Amino acid sequence: MKVYELQSKAGIDALKLVERPEPRPESGQVLVRVKATSLNYRDLIVAEGSYGSGQKYPLIPMSDGAGEVVAVGEGVTRVKVGDRVAGIFFQAWIDGQLNREKMKSDLGGGIDGMLAEYVVLHQDGLVIIPDHLSYEEGATLPCAAVTAWHALVTKGNIGAGETILLLGTGGVSIFALQFAKIHGARVIITSSSDEKLARAKELGADETINYKINPDWEKKVYELSDRTGADHVVEVGGAGTLPKSLQAVRIAGRVSLIGVLSGRGAQVDPLPILFKSLTVQGIYVGSRKMFEAMNQTISQHQIKPVIDRVFPFSEAQAAYRYLQSGSHFGKVVIQVSS
Known part of the structure; x- marks a missing residue:
């Protein structure tokens, strides 16, 4: 073979x-x-x-x-x-x-x-x-779908009306967009491409941010969330974006750390985690039980x-x-x- x-x-x-x-x-x-x-x-x-x-x-x-x-x-x-x-x-x-x-x-x-x-x-x-x-x-x-499910559903206990911030339009972020919408959440998504942001809108994204046009995108998230911050950030960038994600999330919110697309090894100030009483969770894919639960929802909602x-x-x-x-x-x- x-x-x-x-x-x-x-x-x-x-x-x-x-x-x-x-x-x-x-x-x-x-x-x-x-x-x-x-x-x-x-x-x-x-x-x-x-x-x-x-x-x-x-x-x-x-x-x-x-x-x-x-x-x-x-x-x-x-x-x-x-x-x-x-x-x-x-x-x-x-x-x-x-x-x-x-x-x-x-x-x-x-x-x-x-x-x-x-x-x-x-x-x-x-x-x-x-x-x-x-x-x-x-x-x-x-990998990507189970990771998004683990972050938002298994550990995130996502609920209707919550604001979810997604970084980029790769596999994890797009699955997270689909799962967030079937749970009735509001989604803000970022990209450097207006074309990709338009496609994300077609999939149900409520707000989009071009981070090249808005390099201080964490401030834009704050504005788009009634000056509160996102309830949950699905963080795929790693060291390069985590400090901004910690600013973009609300007090007592949650950040799911999933990827290192923007690099590794940089120092991150822990004070926002302390002062905002944040939950920062590492998500490393998931179990078979999570996979099977996710598949039931995918079948029920005919997600593609x-x-x-x-x-x-x-x-x-x-x-x-x-x-x-x-x-x-x-x-x-x-x-x-x-």
Whole structure:
């Protein structure tokens, strides 16, 4: 079978198409013919070799993928041949809190991921994808969608009438926009592109801010929220934007720290957290239980993931470079097989 391997931490150029033997499922395992995978910013960090000390090479990258069950091992009861499934990000995080052992089971990081024609996963590391979604759409769910759900619903307890601030228009932010609107929340979203902001409006965003035109966007958020601040900020920028997010959120509000798109390592003044009595929570994807609860809501409301572009399997490097360019709105997908 054909798989992509990262053969070193040399970035996207280290991604190579190679042949491997087709795997066979053992007891409790499932063989999945992968139909589609989707990219996250995390995949760029993995390609650079800066994701963590646990990376080993060669590595099949990418956490997110969906496909068809084509064989099952002895004792498998959760899925059957023909089922349409997606792998969960942390293969060992079924429920409860995240811990060190569960963290070692991250697809496309600690263990081989989904950018292959076939993968073998344990039956516990799979969920059924909603019937109304294509494989390409189902492949967008495991990381970005679960992360947004974890932040807003599982930990955020989002309620009608709350004001949610979203930074940018990548995968997590667009899923967060969709989830916020079905819960009756008001959404403010930022981007450097008026075209992307117009598309966000079409998806239900109530207010938009071009942060190039309004570099002090935290002050604009304050104005747009009756001089109170947002109830909840989904913070994907990291060190470069976190200080502004701490200013943009209301007293006793919540900031969900999810990404590091604007960099790492800068000092952050903790006084706003103290003086405003803020809750700042780190969100590292989520469990299978969260994934399944999210899928029920996606099915109930017939939510369709927003896909910017689908690349063929032969153009995986081009898909990575497109994500790296920041041109995308929503998700970037690689179709592995038709």
